Amino acid sequence: MYAVGQEVVVGLDNLNREVIACRRCARLVAWREQVAREKRRAYRDDEYWGKPLPGWGDPQAHLLIVGLAPAAHGGNRTGRMFTGDSSADALFIALYRAGFANQPTSRHRNDGLMLRDAYITAVVRCAPPANRPTPAELHNCQSFLEREMALLEQVQVVVALGQIAFTGYLRAVAARGPSLPQPLPRFGHGQQYHLADGLPVLLASYHPSRQNTQTGRLTQAMLDAVFLQARQIIGQG
DSSP: OOOHHHHHHHHHHHHHHHHHHOOOOHHHHHHHHHHHHHOOGGGTTSOOOOSOOOOEEOTTOSEEEEESOOOTTTHHHHSSTTOSSHHHHHHHHHHHHTTSBSSSOOOSTTSOOOBSSEEEEESOOSOOGGGOOOHHHHHHHHHHHHHHHHHOTTOOEEEEESHHHHHHHHHHHHHTSOOOOSSOOOOOTTOEEEOSTTSOEEEEEOOOOHHHHTTTSSOHHHHHHHHHHHHHHHHHO
16 A cells, blocks of 8 residues: 555656657647657757656645646757746746745756656647647647646645646636636736635746747746745745
8 A cells, every 4th residue: 555645656657657658639749759850950969759748846746837838849859848948947947946946947857957846737748839739639638637636636826827728727627526716717927816615726927938038028027926926825825
């Protein structure tokens, strides 16, 4: 009989093997593998991952971070979510400053990075063309998120990075049964939502994509504030 922590670890390991082997979405399979073959010139000597990406982090996490999908030349190259691209740079500075990571950079799978009391996942596990998954692709991946949520029983705060992740998380919560407030919460950066008794607090943030950070729509200070808010809520809990 496993201890509670071991049961979670085994459950996540089994789930992650299923994620990595998934070929449900023909369009995503074709795209992720094409990107891995053709590569970007800057990474021509890299061996691309080219498969779906599992979630990763602390199995006893109080913070769950939900992103959109792996980047074609970030996670799809490195084999770890939010690793090896500009989104990772912004995100991990914020996580490090809030005490959720042991270092402020995420460059490759063997870079020594560890998450502290945090777990990272996404609503889609394969890099989608133009970063735009279809409704069917979102639906195909939803069960993975639902199962992660069931296993990560210690989560007190969820940070949704971007509107698609925000909506996908709400859809996964509803599928698991709890009644959500009507009308459903609307996405807005920095907003905090108490969905129902027994559910984690939901925080919304713009996605730390280059499109948002280089235009000033999302500054590092704004992203820092979201994760400091998450840290404060966890401390109160």
